[in-house]
Amino acid sequence: xxxFEHTTKLYKTVIGVNDVSLDLQPGAYGLLGxxxxxxxxxxxxxxxxxxxxxxxxxxxxxNPWNCNELLNRIGLCPAIQANYPFISGLxxxxxxTRLRGFRSSIANEMAEKALAIVGMTHAMNRPMSSYSLGMxxxxxxxxxxSHEPELLILDEPFNGLDPKGRIEMTAFLKEWVQKKRSLxxxxxxxHEVEALRPSLLLISGGRxxxxxxxxxxxxxxxxxxxxxxxRCDNPNRLAALxxxxxxxxxxxxxxxxxxxxxxxxxxxxxxxxxxxRARSAGITIxxxxxxxxxxxxxxxxxxxxxxxxxxxxx
Amino acid sequence: xxxxxxxIIEFELFRILTVQRLAVALVMSVxxxxxxxxxxGTGVLLFPEFFICILCGMICLLSLLLWATPNVYSELxxxxxxFVTSRPHGRLAILFGxxxxxxxxxxxxxxxxMSLCLIVIDQEILVSNLPKSEIWLYLSMILLLASTVYxxxxxxxxxxxxxxxxxxAVGYFMVVEIAAALIPAVVGKVAMSYHLLCxxxxxxxxxxxxxxxxxGLREFQILxxxxxxxxxxxxxxxxxxxxxxxxxxxxxxxxxxxxxxSQV
Numbered sequence: 001x002x003x004f005e006h007t008t009k010l011y012k013t014v015i016g017v018n019d020v021s022l023d024l025q026p027g028a029y030g031l032l033g034x035x036x037x038x039x040x041x042x043x044x045x046x047x048x049x050x051x052x053x054x055x056x057x058x059x060x061x062x063n064p065w066n067c068n069e070l071l072n073r074i075g076l077c078p079a080i081q082a083n084y085p086f087i088s089g090l091x092x093x094x095x096x097t098r099l100r101g102f103r104s105s106i107a108n109e110m111a112e113k114a115l116a117i118v119g120m121t122h123a124m125n126r127p128m129s130s131y132s133l134g135m136x137x138x139x140x141x142x143x144x145x146s147h148e149p150e151l152l153i154l155d156e157p158f159n160g161l162d163p164k165g166r167i168e169m170t171a172f173l174k175e176w177v178q179k180k181r182s183l184x185x186x187x188x189x190x191h192e193v194e195a196l197r198p199s200l201l202l203i204s205g206g207r208x209x210x211x212x213x214x215x216x217x218x219x220x221x222x223x224x225x226x227x228x229x230x231r232c233d234n235p236n237r238l239a240a241l242x243x244x245x246x247x248x249x250x251x252x253x254x255x256x257x258x259x260x261x262x263x264x265x266x267x268x269x270x271x272x273x274x275x276x277r278a279r280s281a282g283i284t285i286x287x288x289x290x291x292x293x294x295x296x297x298x299x300x301x302x303x304x305x306x307x308x309x310x311x312x313x314x
Numbered sequence: 315x316x317x318x319x320x321x322i323i324e325f326e327l328f329r330i331l332t333v334q335r336l337a338v339a340l341v342m343s344v345x346x347x348x349x350x351x352x353x354x355g356t357g358v359l360l361f362p363e364f365f366i367c368i369l370c371g372m373i374c375l376l377s378l379l380l381w382a383t384p385n386v387y388s389e390l391x392x393x394x395x396x397f398v399t400s401r402p403h404g405r406l407a408i409l410f411g412x413x414x415x416x417x418x419x420x421x422x423x424x425x426x427x428m429s430l431c432l433i434v435i436d437q438e439i440l441v442s443n444l445p446k447s448e449i450w451l452y453l454s455m456i457l458l459l460a461s462t463v464y465x466x467x468x469x470x471x472x473x474x475x476x477x478x479x480x481x482x483a484v485g486y487f488m489v490v491e492i493a494a495a496l497i498p499a500v501v502g503k504v505a506m507s508y509h510l511l512c513x514x515x516x517x518x519x520x521x522x523x524x525x526x527x528x529x530g531l532r533e534f535q536i537l538x539x540x541x542x543x544x545x546x547x548x549x550x551x552x553x554x555x556x557x558x559x560x561x562x563x564x565x566x567x568x569x570x571x572x573x574x575x576s577q578v
Binding site for chain 2: 011047086091096101
């Protein structure tokens with residue numbers, strides 16, 4: 001469906017994507033990366049909005065740059081809000097559907113259908129200025145699916161959505177995937193993407209750092225050097241146990257707070273084994289978590305692995 | 315692509331037809347007849363036809379600066395660029411759709427202003443011997459030609475410089491359309507104002523206060539060298555087509571970055 005061959009995109013001296021090579025078959029993909037990692041650049045390359053500085057991009061076997069036929073096979077839900085205060089949702093989606101070459105009456109029908117799918121029928125004739133953020137996001141989604149594309153690309157679709165909106169968006173995307181339609185979902189929040197069970201593409205600093213199923217990626221992440229915070233009733237004793245049985249880079253004990261921060265090269269081994277050893281030693285653990293929870297931290301670790309500064313264990 | 319251009323025109327018209335924008339257009343249209351009415355009573359209006367042309371031309375250009383130059387930038391700033399250009403022929407539809415809207419809107423505003431001017435002015439103080447209806451016809455034609463060619467030129471600036479398009483357009487007008495047009499040499503013929511002026515002089519001869527138009531025309535011809543009308547029309551048409559073709563080429567081949575893109 002999509003192939004990148006040693007694709008690099010430079011914005012003058014700033015790197016958008018750096019030597020990316022991948023081959024995506026039809027299916028669901030989660031494009032994960034922190035803000036500014038190159039996700040939107042990758043999407044723009046797929047859509048032919050920009051040209052690669054080096055390498056090639058092929059979408060459905062064609063070069064996407066200025067390829068009009070290709071654009072009707074793709075639906076884009078960008079990470080921006082529609083800004084037409086006096087226009088109704090229906091008029092806006094109809095207008096954008098007409099731009100795909102459909103006659104006004106047909107485009108109107110298609111727009112109504114798409115708005116019904118995203119649950120916006122009740123408000124489609126109201127001006128968009130009266131919409132909540134979630135309603136606008138659903139309207140943006142409607143314009144992307146009105147022509148029933150083969151590939152749907154969503155850039156940060158969960159931005160600004162309330163919990164109900166997130167659940168509804170996830171349900172819609174799950175249904176989309178179940179219909180065997182292709183999907184690329186760009187996000188910087190892992191669990192939002194994981195719910196769809198897509199293949200994951202991890203990107204940071206414009207580089208594709210890892211790819212695979214959620215299990216494979218979790219396994220990679222668990223194998224990365226990581227810091228673990230443990231809260232227990234006997235931190236000194238637990239610290240001794242940790243250094244005795246596991247590979248520990250650094251350990252920091254805060255006896256007053258009852259916590260220890262352990263930096264280890266093999267977090268998976270420690271996370272699975274240490275609680276049992278603590279229980280045997282009569283230590284009660286009340287909290288155990290990775291201190292590097294943010295995707296940004298995980299990506300910086302992956303970046304170090306990519307550069308060869310850190311090696312994966314296990 | 316025709317469907318897309320029509321869709322852009324209809325959508326833009328829907329956006330234009332707001333009370334606020336119609337009020338601005340009304341103020342612009344009323345300004346020339348108001349000036350003519352004020353100046354008619356003072357006796358300083360020696361060349362009324364010329365003055366009407368200047369006033370309505372200014373309104374036309376002002377309107378084009380507002381509608382033609384921000385063709386790309388308004389879409390980038392309004393965050394609608396990505397939505398429209400992810401459609402087939404989206405870029406060309408923006409260019410031509412907005413161009414046609416700019417031509418229609420600017421012509422309409424300046425034409426209403428010019429028509430009102432001719433309604434309020436007395437036939438006696440006009441320099442030309444032609445009846446008002448004929449002057450109206452010729453001035454309408456000149457305004458239509460001016461809207462068409464300047465909209466193409468300003469659209470080109472909008473496509474190549476975006477953010478500073480208005481400044482560039484004003485600079486171009488001052489340097490080429492005013493300064494260069496006054497030079498009685500080949501370089502002056504690059505200015506579209508020269509061709510428009512020549513067409514006007516050939517049709518509405520008002521350049522001499524004593525109404526000796528044939529003498530005035532001869533003097534103008536000696537100084538600036540008037541071509542036949544069809545050649546002036548050809549020059550204007552060539553400039554329009556060239557500017558639109560160049561704009562189409564640039565808008566198709568250029569990467570435009572939205573704020574989101576510039577953040578990578």
